[in-house]
Amino acid sequence: MADIIMPRLSDTMEEGTIARWLKQPGDQVSRGEVIAEIDTDKATMDLEAYEDGVLERILVGEGSTAPIGQAIASLAGPGGTPAPAATVAQAPASAPAPAVSAPSAAPENPAASLGTSDRPVAPTSSPLSSPLARSLARRHGLEIANIVGSGPGGRIVRADVEAAIGDGRAAVAAMATPGPLATPSSGAERAGDDVEIVPLGNLRRRTAERLSISAQVPHFSLTSVVDAERLVAFRGEVNRGLDDSTKKISVTDLLVKACATVLRGNPEINSSWDGDKLLRYRRINIGLAVAVPDGLAVPVVHDADRKSVREISAESRALAERARQGKLSLNDIGGGTFTISNLGMFGIDQFTAVLNPPQAAILAVGAARSEPIVRDGAVVAGTTMKLTLSVDHRVLDGATAATFLAELCATLENPLRIVV
Amino acid sequence: MRKERGTQGVAAAPAPATGGIGSESHETLQHYYRQMAFIRAFELRAAEMYQRAKIGGYCHLNLGEEATVVGLMAALAPEDYLFTTYREHGYALARGIAAERVMAELFGKSTGVSGGWGGSMHLFDAETNLLGGYGIVGGQIPPATGAALALSYKAEPDAPTPAVMCLLGDGTTNIGAFHESLNLAAIWRLPIVYVIVNNGLGMGTSVDAASGEPDLYRRGCAYRMPGVRVDGNDVLAVREAARAALEAARKEHQPSILEAVSFRLRGHSVVDPARYRSREDTDKAREEDPLPVFRAQLIDAGALDLSSAVQIEEDAERVVSAAVEFAEESPFPSVEELFAHGYATPVPNAPRALPGDPVIAPAGVARS
Amino acid sequence: MSELSYRQALHDTLREEMLRDESVFLIGEEIGVFEGSYKITAGLLAEFGPRRVRDTPICEEGFVGAAIGAAMLGLRPVVEIMTINFSLLAIDQIVNHAAKIHAMFGGQVSVPMVIRTPGGGGQQLGASHSQNIEVYYAHAPGLKVVTPATPADAKGLLRAAIRDDDPVLFVENLSLYNTKGEVPDETGRIEIGKAAVAKEGRDITVVAYSRAAVIALDVARRLEAEGISVEVIDLRSLRPLDRETVCASVRKTSRAVVLEDDWLSFGVGAEIAATIQEGAFDYLDAPVRRVAAAEVPLPYAKPLENAALPNADALIKVIREILDDTRYQR
Numbered sequence A: 001m002a003d004i005i006m007p008r009l010s011d012t013m014e015e016g017t018i019a020r021w022l023k024q025p026g027d028q029v030s031r032g033e034v035i036a037e038i039d040t041d042k043a044t045m046d047l048e049a050y051e052d053g054v055l056e057r058i059l060v061g062e063g064s065t066a067p068i069g070q071a072i073a074s075l076a077g078p079g080g081t082p083a084p085a086a087t088v089a090q091a092p093a094s095a096p097a098p099a100v101s102a103p104s105a106a107p108e109n110p111a112a113s114l115g116t117s118d119r120p121v122a123p124t125s126s127p128l129s130s131p132l133a134r135s136l137a138r139r140h141g142l143e144i145a146n147i148v149g150s151g152p153g154g155r156i157v158r159a160d161v162e163a164a165i166g167d168g169r170a171a172v173a174a175m176a177t178p179g180p181l182a183t184p185s186s187g188a189e190r191a192g193d194d195v196e197i198v199p200l201g202n203l204r205r206r207t208a209e210r211l212s213i214s215a216q217v218p219h220f221s222l223t224s225v226v227d228a229e230r231l232v233a234f235r236g237e238v239n240r241g242l243d244d245s246t247k248k249i250s251v252t253d254l255l256v257k258a259c260a261t262v263l264r265g266n267p268e269i270n271s272s273w274d275g276d277k278l279l280r281y282r283r284i285n286i287g288l289a290v291a292v293p294d295g296l297a298v299p300v301v302h303d304a305d306r307k308s309v310r311e312i313s314a315e316s317r318a319l320a321e322r323a324r325q326g327k328l329s330l331n332d333i334g335g336g337t338f339t340i341s342n343l344g345m346f347g348i349d350q351f352t353a354v355l356n357p358p359q360a361a362i363l364a365v366g367a368a369r370s371e372p373i374v375r376d377g378a379v380v381a382g383t384t385m386k387l388t389l390s391v392d393h394r395v396l397d398g399a400t401a402a403t404f405l406a407e408l409c410a411t412l413e414n415p416l417r418i419v420v
Numbered sequence B: 001m002r003k004e005r006g007t008q009g010v011a012a013a014p015a016p017a018t019g020g021i022g023s024e025s026h027e028t029l030q031h032y033y034r035q036m037a038f039i040r041a042f043e044l045r046a047a048e049m050y051q052r053a054k055i056g057g058y059c060h061l062n063l064g065e066e067a068t069v070v071g072l073m074a075a076l077a078p079e080d081y082l083f084t085t086y087r088e089h090g091y092a093l094a095r096g097i098a099a100e101r102v103m104a105e106l107f108g109k110s111t112g113v114s115g116g117w118g119g120s121m122h123l124f125d126a127e128t129n130l131l132g133g134y135g136i137v138g139g140q141i142p143p144a145t146g147a148a149l150a151l152s153y154k155a156e157p158d159a160p161t162p163a164v165m166c167l168l169g170d171g172t173t174n175i176g177a178f179h180e181s182l183n184l185a186a187i188w189r190l191p192i193v194y195v196i197v198n199n200g201l202g203m204g205t206s207v208d209a210a211s212g213e214p215d216l217y218r219r220g221c222a223y224r225m226p227g228v229r230v231d232g233n234d235v236l237a238v239r240e241a242a243r244a245a246l247e248a249a250r251k252e253h254q255p256s257i258l259e260a261v262s263f264r265l266r267g268h269s270v271v272d273p274a275r276y277r278s279r280e281d282t283d284k285a286r287e288e289d290p291l292p293v294f295r296a297q298l299i300d301a302g303a304l305d306l307s308s309a310v311q312i313e314e315d316a317e318r319v320v321s322a323a324v325e326f327a328e329e330s331p332f333p334s335v336e337e338l339f340a341h342g343y344a345t346p347v348p349n350a351p352r353a354l355p356g357d358p359v360i361a362p363a364g365v366a367r368s
Numbered sequence C: 001m002s003e004l005s006y007r008q009a010l011h012d013t014l015r016e017e018m019l020r021d022e023s024v025f026l027i028g029e030e031i032g033v034f035e036g037s038y039k040i041t042a043g044l045l046a047e048f049g050p051r052r053v054r055d056t057p058i059c060e061e062g063f064v065g066a067a068i069g070a071a072m073l074g075l076r077p078v079v080e081i082m083t084i085n086f087s088l089l090a091i092d093q094i095v096n097h098a099a100k101i102h103a104m105f106g107g108q109v110s111v112p113m114v115i116r117t118p119g120g121g122g123q124q125l126g127a128s129h130s131q132n133i134e135v136y137y138a139h140a141p142g143l144k145v146v147t148p149a150t151p152a153d154a155k156g157l158l159r160a161a162i163r164d165d166d167p168v169l170f171v172e173n174l175s176l177y178n179t180k181g182e183v184p185d186e187t188g189r190i191e192i193g194k195a196a197v198a199k200e201g202r203d204i205t206v207v208a209y210s211r212a213a214v215i216a217l218d219v220a221r222r223l224e225a226e227g228i229s230v231e232v233i234d235l236r237s238l239r240p241l242d243r244e245t246v247c248a249s250v251r252k253t254s255r256a257v258v259l260e261d262d263w264l265s266f267g268v269g270a271e272i273a274a275t276i277q278e279g280a281f282d283y284l285d286a287p288v289r290r291v292a293a294a295e296v297p298l299p300y301a302k303p304l305e306n307a308a309l310p311n312a313d314a315l316i317k318v319i320r321e322i323l324d325d326t327r328y329q330r
Helices: A133-137 A158-167 A167-174 A200-214 A229-240 A251-264 A308-326 A397-412 B026-050 B066-075 B091-093 B099-106 B140-156 B172-176 B176-188 B216-223 B234-253 B279-287 B292-301 B306-329 C006-020 C044-052 C060-072 C084-098 C134-140 C151-163 C211-225 C243-253 C268-279 C302-308 C312-325
Strands: A002-005 A015-021 A034-039 A042-050 A055-059 A064-068 A073-075 A220-229 A271-273 A276-280 A286-287 A290-292 A295-297 A338-342 A361-363 A369-375 A378-392 B081-084 B130-133 B164-169 B191-199 B227-231 B258-260 C002-005 C024-028 C054-056 C078-082 C114-119 C142-145 C166-174 C180-183 C196-200 C204-208 C232-233 C237-239 C256-263 C289-293
Touching: A002 A369, A034 A073, A055 B258, A073 B140, A133 A158, A167 A378, A200 A295, A220 A229, A220 A397, A229 A378, A251 A286, A251 A338, A251 A361, A251 A397, A251 B099, A251 B140, A251 B279, A286 A308, A290 A308, A290 B130, A361 A397, B026 B066, B026 B091, B026 B099, B026 B234, B026 B292, B026 B306, B066 B091, B066 B234, B066 B258, B066 B292, B091 B099, B099 B306, B130 B140, B140 B164, B140 B176, B140 B191, B140 C060, B140 C084, B164 B172, B164 B234, B164 C142, B172 B176, B172 B191, B176 B191, B176 B216, B176 C060, B191 B216, B191 B234, B216 B258, B234 B258, B234 C302, B292 B306, C002 C006, C002 C151, C006 C024, C006 C044, C006 C151, C006 C180, C024 C044, C024 C060, C044 C054, C060 C078, C060 C084, C084 C114, C084 C134, C084 C166, C114 C151, C114 C196, C134 C142, C134 C166, C134 C237, C134 C268, C142 C151, C151 C166, C151 C180, C196 C211, C196 C243, C204 C211, C204 C243, C211 C232, C211 C256, C211 C312, C232 C243, C243 C268, C256 C268, C256 C312, C268 C289, C289 C312
Parallel strands: A286 A338, A338 A361, B081 B130, B081 B164, B164 B191, B191 B258, B227 B258, C024 C054, C024 C078, C078 C114, C114 C166, C142 C166, C204 C232, C204 C256, C256 C289
Antiparallel strands: A002 A073, A015 A034, A015 A064, A034 A042, A055 A073, A220 A378, A271 A276, A290 A295, A361 A378, A369 A378, C002 C180, C142 C237, C196 C232
């Protein structure tokens, strides 16, 4: 058995007043757990248990004062025998009556619970949590054990505690008696027949904010029509050799590689505006706009110029999959230097993409269509694809952007250049 | 096996001849004997106090070097500067620092010359220009050289300056700092005298075993630095040689080496039984012990009578006893002052944490 | 304000301090006739003469020790050690003497000296010439160790160092000499022992110093464009270390990473991480990470050298990992 003493919690403190006991006799306490709040001459401070055990007796009740060093409670260590819950020894008449009934958490037969077979849950089984998550939970009276962690190895992080604070789950649990769950979103009450209120997800909000920034950038766009016949044929030829349909390459994969190759020769495009200077990126990291349920994600194929089309294809497939599952990491979406947005699969012929800040350029790709084209002076059936490049005018001018787009078209029209 | 060491003859620049005891006043000779006897008494008591655990750490004694110490200090002017090794009690005493402050430092008391911060190896006294005993072998040589640089920096070109005397042991002549410093003193013509106190042994290693050039006064040859060897057991010879070297340093900015040869009467430090020394060697050291030799010389020459000699020795004992008493009664430095000498110029965030203290006050909890 | 290079800021400050105070003099290898290996002292021999600008032979232990002795007699030597790698030849004088003399002699004397020396790798100088060993000195009580990252700090800290009565190791960086920045014209000092919040931010704290602080700031600006708000703490002084500024930042952001050019084990980052866990434990939402040099003698071959040194990409990767691990949502 060990005494818990009134701690010295400030430089000038001589005595402290128990503001609140967070544990009652019979409660299991573990090292580091806050067991009481103590008013010092300066502030209300948490008192943490220095060791594991069972709170045996409270010697100084709420509202009572004790000098530094005086025992204020006693703790039965894991090896000791917890006494039955005792009443407070010295609560002043004016203090609110402390809870004295043995809480249900106390073992019915303390002696028996010390047997190895049915020891109280070992600390190792308690969930991992960050220090911040623990202190945040403490401040909000939440039981950390009732929060589901989403960090590495299931670690409870701040975000998890904040989510729990939001829906009140854990707070309820911490009160020991189950209470009603939080009512559904109050927004529903305001929705009329004509309007459904859709709360913003984080991704939606972030997308909106980013694009608003983008709208402030002075920009322009250029469109070219690519004769895509050979590109489509080339893709077909490459894929014909593949029996595994899951490994087939897409037009987008070829576009990524083509852009990376052409960017290598046009580094001005692979840049961004940085207030008082330009940043010219040495790495070519190509972002791919991907539609996800809650908004838009732009995972990035890093160093696309140094990867084969097959590598790019495998990587972008994996990225798209993670995007749909909402499992993109910041390293997956960060560091992009140029973006491609392809709406061809939705049957769109041509569109203008909004810049993806801070990148200076984004390429909008339309569908490859069979169309009459003029070839060698004759109108023939051909396949075309429309590319629209949007650029940040602070970084780039028309001629530079046009050169890039022209080279890109030439590359796509001679697809061997993509891979050679 | 030590080669025969001469005190004259082979020196590139022989030590200046002294007029001998006959040309000195009785008063001067008695003064030297008084100082030598006092150092002897002090060192023997220091050894005792070490064994009584009143003195901690290392404790290196000047026993057997009293003539060298007194001769050198007789030549050093008050405005000159002195850098010494860790074998330095005698120099501090002969420089005029009160025995009680030296003993108190050995006891680690706040009244010690270095306030209890230095101990036996780190005596320092700004008032007497004793700029420190240094525990790292040869560590004092570059700073001493720099002190000479400062003296020359502050003076008009070619004007006389005070000089620096830098003491070092025979073993120290093999370290790099010695050679780097000699070179700097030579090219910059600094007013400094490097005094090699050659007691024949660097701890247990003989000069012959340690030095490619065992004539240590010649170790400045590579820097065209003159060197002189003198009999360290002859207080007058030491004084004369030091005077000449210091004069050249002050007036001509001529750095030089002065090698004083003597014998260590005991081990390297108080705790060294010196079993590596041969019987003959120890016998020779005893035979040449400068104290009884000088005492006999003075009595023979009529410069001192027996009762005065006894009186001097008793006086020495009495003063040393008083010094011990003073040291004993002095307080230790207060632990409150542990960080008092952290920095000369205070700056924010200077560390003040004791072992086990938090390095930073946890948020929300104020700490004094 | 005027725009100056780091090199020029150092040069100008040396000159101003020499004009202001006769006891300030320069000492080191090749600083006079050769005008300095990195030309910091260009023109000063011609202006001040050999008494004030003293070329030395190659003998770091000798001339650093001589500066200590000169400082003990009241002069204010500013030593240049050609690179920090060569300071190891003088480490006995720096650590056993300069750092100790004030306290060891009971406060009776001080050692008002500055040792200027550049560190840093990345110039293909090989293993022995590419080190960041300032921690060797930052470990020693009695020394002050400053590591300016900007021309303004170079000026303000050098001025403070020269006027300070303690030995100050003034660590420069080869890759910073040509960097430019606004430098205040007034003759202010920057307090030794105080870190700077180089950029305020909400989401994560990056602690860095010297070259790494410049990288950290650049990364912070880049991530700002992505909506990630990075706070950059430039330590500026390694000894004394401004722990409070570091912890105050982490209490705000609850995430921290240290970017350092020195080796990982026992490095500056280790000290910072220990400080944070003690001073901001309850505020941490993720472990403190360190981006430090790979623990190898730095190779000569460019790809290997690049791989071994910490850089912006590595810092960005780690920042994103920490943000991911804490389910960061802007």
